[in-house]
Amino acid sequence: MSGLRRTVYGLMLLFGVGSWLAINGIYAELPFMAHRLPEGYSIAATLGIAIQVGNVGPLCYTFLRRKYGEAAQGPAIHFIFLIGILCAILLAFLWSVTVPVGGGQRASVPLIALTCGLALLDATSSVVFWPFAARFPSIYVTALATGEALSSTLPGVLSWIQAAGDGGVCAQSGAPLFSVSAYFGILAAVALFSLAAYRRLAAAQLSNPNSGRTINSIQEEEEVPKEYQRVADEGGVTMVMPAAAAAAA
16 A cells, blocks of 8 residues: 555544444443442443443434435534543543432442443444445455454553553552543543544545545545446445446446
């Protein structure tokens, strides 16, 4: 790949990192939070239920897409990132806050509520990010997949580094290298970089009115062998097929 193509690949990879970063980050940080929460490690089961609520997100986006078409994609991606960053910042301050729930018991309501909100956003990213990546040549779609994989690897690495604060032990028996609040602050910063990567990719696109295919000003259009040609179907999706078959179609 040329330098320009590597730039596109790197931006797409960073864009993908923001997909499931927050939810993966919460679970990676549980060893440092559980001892401060009234539920202890059983909070994981409650968070699991809260995350399932996130499945409503893709359904809501489907209705928006049917109503507004392609115009819904850009605002949806911005919404996912901006609200996700806000939730991560709120987690930095509210993760240990509890509220009374009756019977003299307390519950980590802010943590559960913010996890539910982040699950809605992260689940929706799966149906919003991929159509955006599909506008690019196929090699860049692999960058998005790699970025999504890193959205679970990065929080795990951060948690591992955090545990090295006192001889590599976890928070229950030693001081972590940095606090839980700092951890969520780092995740918010990473999500901000992911948003910046998306904006750079989106700003570099020039719309092709004939085929609906997006051509990027920061990468060269893939060459098509002379015996093939590009054909746009009724839905505006561009395909590459043999010239003879394209003429027959």
